Amino acid sequence: MPEFAEPLARLIQECKRLPGIGQKSAQRIAFHLLRAPREDSENLAQAILDIKEKLGICSLCNNVSDGEICLYCRDPHREQSQICVVEEPHNILPIETTHAFRGLYYVLHGAISPLRGIGPEQLRIKGLVDRLNQVEIDEVILATNPTVEGEATAVYLSRLLKPLGPRITRIAMGIPVGSDLEFADEVTMSRSLENRREM
């Protein structure tokens, strides 16, 4: 490992803790910041501090929010009778990018995982039950991850929420669009067969 002046070495270490950033990327970023105008560095540092200072959790859906209520919950144009349930705030992103869903979200902040000792009581489920009891909801879409934990959470929520009235649906699992059957793993392939639709 080459030597660096101490402040530079420390910045490289800190950058390496970020997801997807290895030694080489960290060095590139550090040297970029070294050459960049001081104002750019200060803006970046401030932005990093601000997400801790200025962001909280939406009191309705647990999404990250810069106010008491997040931008989806406070948007009157969103469909109020559909709720899409996700594990983490960043799971909202890929759904929003599709523009295929215009309802509201609900963030659990985790998934049931007996192996890691996480049961339903550690997730933020109460707010969802309360909402279903207070407001008329037509459909709850369970968009937890297609993993053992995400599936367990979906099954649990489905049993818990069905008696409260709404339609409960689960996002489809199957072969990714544009890929080749040849590259599909067995579990995905069998899911894809199971979930086949009439044409």
Place this chain on the structure above:
Amino acid sequence: MPEFAEPLARLIQECKRLPGIGQKSAQRIAFHLLRAPREDSENLAQAILDIKEKLGICSLCNNVSDGEICLYCRDPHREQSQICVVEEPHNILPIETTHAFRGLYYVLHGAISPLRGIGPEQLRIKGLVDRLNQVEIDEVILATNPTVEGEATAVYLSRLLKPLGPRITRIAMGIPVGSDLEFADEVTMSRSLENRREM
């Protein structure tokens, strides 16, 4: 583009200005920092600010340094009679990683580029000439980039420094080790032929 709470959107924007970081990586980093302990964020922000506050330029070789003299120049174990000349401080890295060079460095902070109006007088060349006049130097290795600008700079320095006595060498250009001749561009291939060695 999906919507984000303002502080999150700003952090994503700032991250996208870093080299090699696009929209997706920036989102991943921002959500990572959102979930990370506050201490981690503060350490990163502080490290970013510190490289502006605590780093300067070595008065001997112009490398970045946390003191008056950089860690290479103040290391008595480095070979004092060999100087490797590079364009930018970050060019030292790939050379150090090889462990094949144990001499000192000299950083020009640029390269001659008539197209961009950069002449020799804008580079930090005087310190190098002064050193050659004051200290006995056996060899100056010109490790400027294998570009038009780097070559022009190497040719200029070679003419300037040769009368001062030391051996002047240039790093070899040729086919990268482990690659295939098929993928070599014409210029590299012809350089590789030109620079062929007896076996």
